[in-house]
Amino acid sequence: MLISTLTNKHTSSMSLLTHLLACLFGMGSWISINGLWVELPLIVPEIPEGWYLPSYLSILIQMANIGPLFVTLMHRFRPGALNEAAVIYVIIGLGTVASFLLGFFWKETVIVAGAPHSVALLLLTFFLSAVDCTSSVTFLPFMMRLKPQYLTTYYIGEGVSGLLPALVALIQGVGVVHCMNSTQSVNSSDSSVMFELRAQYLPAIFSAEVFFFFLSAMMLVCLVAFLLLNYHPSVAREHPNGGHTNSVKEESQKNQQWAEQKPMMDPYRPANQKSRSGFGTGSYSWMQVFYIFIILAWANALTNVVLPSVQSYSCMPYGNNIYHLSATMAAVSNPLACFIAMFFPIRSLLFMGALTVMGSGVGAYIMGMAALSPCPLLVNEGSGGAIIVLAWIVFVLTLSYVKVIVGVILRDEGHGALVWCGAVVQLGSLLGAVTMFPVVSVYSYFSSGDPCNTKCP
Structure with missing residues (x-):
């Protein structure tokens, strides 16, 4: 009895260790690019590109999709030829070095075509983008080596990759505006002057260099977590088959085992169900597979690109505090949705569709407020700010839950399904960027107004 109790305690502690490592591993997936975005208010005033930098970042991130495209094609045409662990080591190491070098060279400029440009910043950003984009098609398939419950923990870590930089930037004091009185001469003959408020960004508590070192x-923490997930002897017990699965044959056998266990995990699916398609284990028809991937691409397009590109327009009219509160609460909502999915993994395709429609409807309200900027609905009312913050929470919460459930479903369909999951995530983000870049950056359909002087009726 005592031995059994000690064994259970040891297993529980090892399970907690694996959960922690999976979370830290997932945290490294997008933390570099998420951190770069939240640091823009400090970077932009110091570089010649100014506020054109976000447009350049959008282009660089989409160019970096060459990484996941290469990995996906290798899995499709030469399965088993790509050493997944080696690729992960390379991209995490590259992300660590690129982030470190940003701390030294982000302000350095080079004369190109007669004008100064932040070549080092743009080049290192491309490397970071390649790292984060490629993580979508390498980190997720690697999680096949662990039991299914750790995939949800990985998604929590992926959510933390957006939350942690946002919290650090909030402590840093990024983008805090103070309205100062200023005078402007109106008529030089009679010395008439006009008083107006001028927006002044307060200095940050610590520099952008320190943030990049962070x-x-x-x-580096992500790299250590990955090393322990690979080589810690106790983590090996958390593998479905008690060890690594490196070969295609072993992977196929493991997928078959999960296919046999699936009816026990999903009570809505009959145990004697025949193969309905050639995708994964064949549990879903081709129409259902198409439906799942459409929802995945749509949810990622909205949450990764479309709505974040107009977040400042939707929130800033209600005040700087509302903007920071909405950004922080949205970042909190992502890991919270993953945490909820860990205990309530409702895999109903109908429920998933309903949540997608709900999240999209709330997203439409946010987009409408951004289009009405700088004078959206209830802009002079306290309820207006509360509603927009709540809208961002519900939007991120619902669609993040959908993304996790899709990941859980595809995890049971095998290693190849998770590779396609990562590819579709990047495809959705790409389509969102292609749609929003001309709308926001070229045609300037959205107006931010002056945070200190805009007057609305």
């Missing part, structure tokens, strides 16, 4: 340290 990002590099977090990537």
Whole structure:
């Protein structure tokens, strides 16, 4: 009895260790690019590109999709030829070094075509983008080596990759505006002057250099977590078959085992169900597979690109505090949705569709408020700010839950399904960027107004 109790305690502690490592591993997936975005208010005033930098970042991130495209094609045409662990080591190491170098060279400029440009910043950003984009098609398939419950923990870590930089930037004091009185001469003959408020960004508590070193340290933590997930002897017990599965044959055998266990995990699916398609284990028809991937691409397009690109327009009219509160609560909602999915993994395709419609409807309200900027609905009312913060929470919460459930479903369909999951995530983000870039950056359909002088009726 005593031996059994000690064994259970040891297993529980090892399970907690694996959960922690999976979370830290997932945290490294997008922390570099998420951190770069939240640091923009400090970077932009110091570089010649100014506020054109976000447009350049959007282009660089989409160019970096060459990484996941290469990995996906290798899995499709030469399965088993790509050493997944080696690729992960390379991209995490590259992310660590690039983040560290940003701390030294982000302000350095080079004369190109007669004008100064932040070549080092743009080049290192491309490397970081390649790291984060490629993580979508390498980190997720690697999680096949662990039991299914750790995939949800990985998604929590992926959510933390957006939350942690946002909290650090909040402590840093990024983008805090103070309205100062200023005078402007109106008529030089009679010395008439006009008083107006001028927006002034307050200095940050610590520099952008320190922030980039922090990002590099977090990537190093991700690397250590990955090493322990690979080589810690106790973590090996958390593998479905008690060890690593490196070969295609072993992977196929493991997928078959999960296919046999699936009816026990999903009570809605009959145990004697025949193969309905050639995808994964064949549990879903081709129409259902198409439906799942459409929802996945749509949810990622909205949450990764479309709505974040107009977040400032939707929130800033209600005040700087509302903007920071909405950004922080949205970042909190992502890991919270993953945490909920860990205990309530409802895998109903109908429920998933309903949540997608709900999240999209709330997203439409956010987009409407951004389009009405700088004078959205209830802009002079306290309820207006509360509603927009709540809208961002519900939007991120619902669609993040959908993304996790899709990941859980595809995890049971095998290693190849998770590779396609990562590819579709990047495809959705790409389509969102292609749609929003001309709308926001080229045609300037959205107007931010002056945070100190805009007057609305």
